[in-house]
Amino acid sequence: MASLTNHIQLFSAVLVSAAVLFGGYSNTARAAEETTAAIGPVFPVASDVRIAGDDKQTRFILDLDKKIPIRAFALADPYRVVVDLPQVTFRLDSGAGTAARGLIKAFRYGLVMPGGSRIVFDLNGPAKIKSAYALDPANGQPARLVVELESVDRATFDQALAADGRSELRPAIETTAVVTRAAAPNSAPDTRPVVVIDPGHGGIDNGTQAGTETEKSLVLSFGLALRDRIEKAGKYRVVMTRTDDTFIPLNDRVKIGRNQSAALFVSIHADALPRGEGDAQGATIYTLSDRASDAEAERLADSENKADAIGGVNLTEEPTDVADILIDLAQRETRTFSNHLARLLVGEMKNTARMHKHPLKSAGFRVLKAPDVPSVLIELGYVSNKADLQQLVSESWRSKTVGAIAQAIDAFFARRVVSAVPAN
Template sequence: MALSGVVIGCGWPAPGRAQAESAPAGNVSPFPVASDVRIAGDDKQTRFILDLDKKIPLRAFALADPYRVVVDIPQVSFQLEAGGGTVARGLIKAFRYGLVMPGGSRIVFDLSGPAKIKSAYALDPANGQPARLVIDLEAVDRAAFSQALAVESNAELRPAIEVTGSAPAGTAASANDPRPVVVLDPGHGGIDNGTQSGGESEKGLVLSFGLALRDRLEKAGKYRVVMTRSDDTFIALNDRVKMARGLSAALFVSIHADALPRGEGEAHGATVYTLSDKASDAEAQRLADSENKADAIGGVNLTEEPTDVADILIELTQRETRTFSNRFARLVAAEMKTTARMHKHPLKSAGFRVLKAPDVPSVLIELGYVSNKDDLQQLLSENWRSRTVGAVAQAIDGFFTKKLVSAVPETRPGN
């Protein structure tokens, strides 16, 4: 649950199509610019100051398990020094920032322990100082923190669903469209960079792949294609699942790129994951644990998210869904091995939250390891991307062809 929020100002900009967080060199940013950050204080009281070129409204609230403070602001062009968010001081262990919805940015502080927001405010420029956003934190004990907890029903900013290639879901045009809905889910986004290596972030690599796959599928015209995100926007894991279920999707494809932590050896190649209650191996468990932390990274209140949908399922429906998921995973692995390096164990399973739609066949594709220089080179190659997109598209075609064939009832003699 969220600690009662502090709201300063009003007048959030109307949501529109998200734009890049940083303005191109030489261009004037259409959004307020954040240029510098300072942290002062100790483990009793800590102050965070963000320099801006204009005053902006803000809303701040705290979350527990893990302890975090979240600051929601209008969309900002962050032009801060690289690595600045990793500096720990006082109550702040680290902080991160980024787009969380079209028109809205977010700053998330990881705290060293329970703390309350003593004050949160914005200042106009004055006396040669720029406009500033100021957050004052004060340490409290767990009991005091828990007593102050209150439900913050609108703590998370939800982006709108975008349907590409056809009218939005729910309209008459899409309701009468017999084509199956394929949901493409580029992982991470906005405030959540995913894995990073060599100056490249997972969120950008998988978005490029997802957009290319969308274009390939739409060109064929066989499917209605929906992107969970088509730009650099953060979307909570549960929202991704809800999107697929709300559209009665016939297939959900989540796209990621892995990285091994330093000192944990070397790995390479693509892997295709399906959902299971028990991970197929320790590496699959590590990855699922990492991916399932995305909501915490983005400042989502995990205590309000459902952790298990099994109690609302009809067992046969869930079993059939997993059968179709496994079938598609095998098709993807078989097609991808013709264009991409594959992991030595290309088919794995684990408890990924994003795959938990009980009635939508779902897989998660790890395109490779950004921590491996050869894999990263492939991920950056337009030629590799084009060929691998073609392989995944071929697997999707094969999946629906086999599904339609298996759905045709057998003709008995004499009928």
């Protein structure tokens, strides 16, 4: 993505140079600049998509309103092809990406970082990128992005992967954005406890979905409301893992908590049962455990832990856990605090929200694995349940439930402060 940044910087420099060459900043140029600043940048628009071919060769075509630079590469286990491009406004049909054709099982698209979008193809088997290019508009046809795939065996696929020589296959997010309120100039250090709020999914990763309602949007709205409620009290400093529709890899979410020396990490999600597996309802609070508390908890953890694969992150490059006795001791203490918070959350939320029949569960969620940060994952409800979904989109319900969570956080810190004061 460094090349993408260079393209954007070069494009900006060209615009400035053009303004100087053609008479400096004219009134028209200045007015255009002010308008752009007011409405935000105008991104290229993707308007249509087509897939052609068979299980030997498959071509993907995306119509755009302008030519853009692209970068394509393959990933294994599972087989995927990733196309990185500048930030694009996707105006495709709602069902785009769900139908299989040729070598492409399905594809998804969306934002992976500010200024950068991504398309990820799930493949039916090993395939090489025969070509990937962008075309200028010509003969009444729009600009196009074209990716041509060709079926190969595993050995050929591995050779192509090695020949690519790419030492870093994760999304080109140079530094993970930490979203917090700016401190006043020359102000004293903020020593308040740090609470990290982590709205799940985002960008290319929609999470669960019911009609037009996506988990990533529902939990972002809830997370922002929770941030505002906590900040209003002024007791804690709040850090968000995301404040917009951006994809954040799981490991980077954990790093945000650790880098900020967080006293608490709260991940917000909404569940859904797979079609044909019955119905379930109510909120659930999850804590970390090596062994899932039940089959449903294990299913959910497996699903949530695939977020990086959905976004095109190469999971083989994730660091292995350090098996150290000090880490183990820290994790035990952290899990004790996490379990305490989970019980407080259930106690408060049951007064405002419908709770699952077994509201306290545990499983191996990667996003909860910081060894020194008490962490919980709140599943607000099931988007697959009509009654739960009706609550999830209700501002009244959101306000009451946000208040309950804020009260539980207050009770959690009050208990820790009291326990930290030695008895006379």
